[in-house]
Amino acid sequence: xxxxxxxxAAPLSTLDARRLELAERIARFAPGDGTHVTVIEQLQLLRxxxxxxxxxxxxxxxxxxxxxxRKQAMLDGERYTYDPxxxxxxxxxxxxxxxIIEATPERxxxxxxxxxxxxxxxxxxxxxxxxxxxxxxxxxxxxxxxTTEPLLxxxxxxxxxxxxxxxxxxxxxxxxxEIYYRVLVGELGHRLRELATADSRTGRVARAIRVLRQRYxxxxxxxxxxxxxHMSSSALHHHFKAxxxxxxxxxxxxxxxxxxxxxxxxxxxxxxxxxHRVGYESASQFSREYKRLFGAPPKEEVERLRRSExxx
Numbered sequence: 581x582x583x584x585x586x587x588x589a590a591p592l593s594t595l596d597a598r599r600l601e602l603a604e605r606i607a608r609f610a611p612g613d614g615t616h617v618t619v620i621e622q623l624q625l626l627r628x629x630x631x632x633x634x635x636x637x638x639x640x641x642x643x644x645x646x647x648x649x650r651k652q653a654m655l656d657g658e659r660y661t662y663d664p665x666x667x668x669x670x671x672x673x674x675x676x677x678x679x680i681i682e683a684t685p686e687r688x689x690x691x692x693x694x695x696x697x698x699x700x701x702x703x704x705x706x707x708x709x710x711x712x713x714x715x716x717x718x719x720x721x722x723x724x725x726x727t728t729e730p731l732l733x734x735x736x737x738x739x740x741x742x743x744x745x746x747x748x749x750x751x752x753x754x755x756x757x758e759i760y761y762r763v764l765v766g767e768l769g770h771r772l773r774e775l776a777t778a779d780s781r782t783g784r785v786a787r788a789i790r791v792l793r794q795r796y797x798x799x800x801x802x803x804x805x806x807x808x809x810h811m812s813s814s815a816l817h818h819h820f821k822a823x824x825x826x827x828x829x830x831x832x833x834x835x836x837x838x839x840x841x842x843x844x845x846x847x848x849x850x851x852x853x854x855x856h857r858v859g860y861e862s863a864s865q866f867s868r869e870y871k872r873l874f875g876a877p878p879k880e881e882v883e884r885l886r887r888s889e890x891x892x
Contacts, residue, residue, distance in 0.1 A: 598732050599664050603647035605739050606690040613688070619745045620752045621695075623738065628689040632680045636873055638838050639676050641696040641775075643763055644668040645727065645735050649689030650682035653722060656825030660724045662691075667731070669763060671696070671775040672721035672786050673793060674824060675834035692739065694759060698786070701776035704760055719782070721775075721823045723768050731762040784809040785823045788816060792828065796835040797859035802828060836860065837873050844882045851878035 592600070610616040610625040617624055628649070639653065650663040654677040662668035663682070683689035738755035741748040763769055774782035788809040792800070805828055806816040820828050840854040849857065855866035855878075867877055874881045 595729050595732065598729070598736055599647055602645075602692075602732070602736050602739060603690050605736075605742065606647050606692060607688070609739075609742050610690070615693075618742055619748055620738065620741065622756060623752075624693045624695075626689070626691040626693060628680050628683045629685045630680075631683050632678075634677045634679045636834075636838070637676060637678050638835070639670045639674050639678070639722065641672060641698070642668075642670050643694045643696060643759065644670070645692050645694075645732075647690045647692070648687055649680065649691070651678065651680045651689060651691065653678050655720065655722065658720070658825070660722055662724050665727055666724045667727045667763075668722065668724050669696075669768075669772060670722045671772055671782065672789050672823060674721050675826075675831065675838065676722070692735070694756065696760070696772075698776045698783075700756075701760060701764065701772055704757065704764065705773060705776055708761070708764060719771050719774070719823070720825065721782070721785075723771055725763075725767040725769075728762065728766060731759065731766065734758040734762055781819045782823055784811055785816070785820050788820060788828065789824075789831070792832050792835060796832055796839065797857070799859070800828075800832065833869060834873065837866075837870055840866070840870070840878070841874065841882065844878060845885055854878070 606625050607627070609618065610627040613627050613629050615624055615626050634654070644662055645667045646663050648664065650661060652659050652661045653668065654660075655674065660668060661681075680689050734755055738752060738759065741752055741755065744751075764772055771782070774780045775786055777783050788805040791805055791808045802813045802817065806813045809816050811819070817827060820826075820831070824831055826834070836858040840851075840858045840860075843849045843854040843857060844851065851867065851870075852863045855863055860866040870878045870881070876884065
């Protein structure tokens with residue numbers, strides 16, 4: 581339904597009008613299902629015409645704003661729902677289970693994802709109120725918070741620049757800066773501050789995560805990760821699990837399995853070759869752990885994914 585037709589049907593609040601415009605613009609620049617890159621490097625657009633099954637995936641640090649539909653991320657049994665009323669923040673790389681729970685061909689799921697670089701957040705924090713509230717303890721590496729009108733305004737200005745690519749190089753960084761600012765000073769923004777604070781517990785866990793991502797195929801000792809994070813082994817184990825809901829060893833296993841899946845799906849590697857590439861010595865162990873995570877043995881699950889993509 582167009583903005584004009586919707587306005588004829590019922591009076592629109594300012595916030596609803598902005599959501600409707602955002603949905604129309606995402607739909608135009610993401611004409612088919614899937615993930616669409618844009619002329620703005622940090623900005624991706626996502627579209628889906630149907631609800632999905634629960635799917636294990638890896639979320640990179642990002643801010644996700646939904647214009648239409650609904651999705652949820654599940655981490656250790658905890659559900660984080662994001663929709664037109666609530667945005668999602670992912671502060672560290674996390675293996676989660678994602679599921680689009682509201683989408684139809686007539687009203688597809690429409691979402692934008694903004695990549696988050698802790699360095700950008702850290703630079704912005706230098707210019708914000710240092711007395712901003714901090715949280716108690718250590719929090720999960722993702723959260724959902726209420727989408728405010730100022731945040732939506734900034735997001736909409738960014739997406740409008742897709743119609744003016746000649747202006748995006750100059751104006752997009754300004755819109756991105758405001759979006760990051762609105763998240764930092766908004767509900768639960770202290771969690772994003774924690775990531776960008778190098779000496780915070782979340783910041784130290786993020787260092788260990790970077791090592792695991794760079795060396796996921798190696799046999800790493802907890803002592804090596806603890807040294808990189810400047811924490812004791814016991815403290816790292818405790819805080820790592822608080823942020824990611826898993827131990828460093830479990831986290832590394834998830835990274836290996838997701839990378840093996842990508843190698844099979846994208847490069848056509850056989851299961852044994854993919855297993856060896858990501859650090860598994862036992863093909864049978866790889867198959868067992870793959871089935872435990874993805875619900876089916878490697879060959880069967882990858883073929884199912886290919887059929888699904890071909891039918892989309």
